[in-house]
Amino acid sequence: MPGPTTPAPLNPDGSRRTFMKQAGGFLGLALAPPFLSQAERLTALSKKVEGVSTISLKVNGTVRAIRAEPRVTLLDALREYLDLTGSKKGCDHGQCGACTVLVDGRRVNSCLTLAVMSQGKEITTIEGLAKEGGELHPMQAAFLKHDGFQCGYCTPGQIMSAVACVQEGHAGSEAEVREWMSGNLCRCSAYPNITAAILEAKGQMG
């Protein structure tokens, strides 16, 4: 898998992640071309893409470009190229839901989505939920209030999935929430608290 994944020297603070954050941010800014609209995309990209090419992604309202091969998934593009490590890699096979993001408002498994096919679409990750200034999305606040997690690894995927679950109108009852959230596994088994959080946040989402 390409991308800045080779072992990096540790920073003075001992954090490899800090190094990767800086590297990713720099790369993203340096290469951002104008964003292609959906209509333009048809003609602009109706050709073979081989090897590394420029891929423009609109993530949380901002267009950023990466240089990557067609095999790079949306999840890897977010985490390894755009430094958005909120979306988690659990199974990498669409079985656990930890990688859930919204694409054009629909929840999808970003691990089974190709970055090259995500161009021209609105991608929302956990990093894009809170308001500028840090006010949490009602779903994030409800997860905190109800203790909807233990280890927290599945939480970004749970929250993104939960936001969509409410928006789809599939959070009418506890049973309905459990059915429509079944694509997000929690090995700490925080399900009762996750369910309670979703039912509460439903009333606060406009």
Next chain:
Amino acid sequence: MNNFSYIQADKAKEATAAKRDDKSAAFIAGGTTLLDLMKLNVENHGQLIDVNMLPFRGIEMTKDGLRIGALERMSEVGAHPLVKENFPAVSESLLLAASAQLRNMASIGGNVLQRTRCGYFRDTAFPCNKREPGTGCPALEGDNRNLAILGTSETCIATSYPGDLAVALIALDAVLTLENAKGKQRQVPITKFYLLPGTTPQRETVLEADELIVAVTIPQTAAARKSKYLKVRDRSSYAYALVSAAVGLEVQGGTVRAARVALGAVGAQPWRCFEVEKALVGQPATEATFRAAAELALRGAKPREHNAYKIEMAKNTLVRALSEVASV
């Protein structure tokens, strides 16, 4: 995942010709099966042809029945009022499948081409006649709890199609529209689409190399309108079926006038039960009738060490599904 080139097709001929000209190519729509298998190195393609821009969309009633564009997603089709009203088994088969995320991604055309969940097929450390013809089948004497008991062969006992939708489509006599690189379309009843493993388990359907599924059409019948998909599984949600049944009944004055019956996860392919249907027609719509007819469905079943439970489970699933549609 091996590297590949990517092409976004905006005309059907562009897609089918590219597939015809490159044996290593595959179409990609939702990608939920394809990328999963490519990450496992079970499938390796040199080229992916993105068909999502092609105009094979829409859900509309036609004189032949409900026509569903092959690129429609599972979530939209499952929730569509025309589907829920006229083909409840189809709606249920879609909404009981996978997860909300996967249903948002997976296309109808791709769904009917899902590949087996047999653990030996999915793990390249093992031999597998379906993945590498002639290498053998460890499932015969191995972990075969989820595998087939009908239509199998000595080379393969996989439930080749592990999903749900095709079970409902087979019960309700759906027809697939395929289009090839010459732009020619042909209609294939889904009952004739899948191939049994025999000595060539790597050949799973009659789809030719340059053919793309462009639509599914389901005829409107009284039995389809009163149909149901019942899915039995290890977990109550987000699991493949151990056994499933798609049934439809037309009952008049307490007598069965028409019946549609198929089983999932017991056959090498989704399993239409014509003998059960014959045994139901003209009989009173009672549990005794359903019980007697269900016996016929499993005649000739060849269980292995870990999947004999499917025989009783399939009969009970059929009886319950038939009883429930009869009482509606």
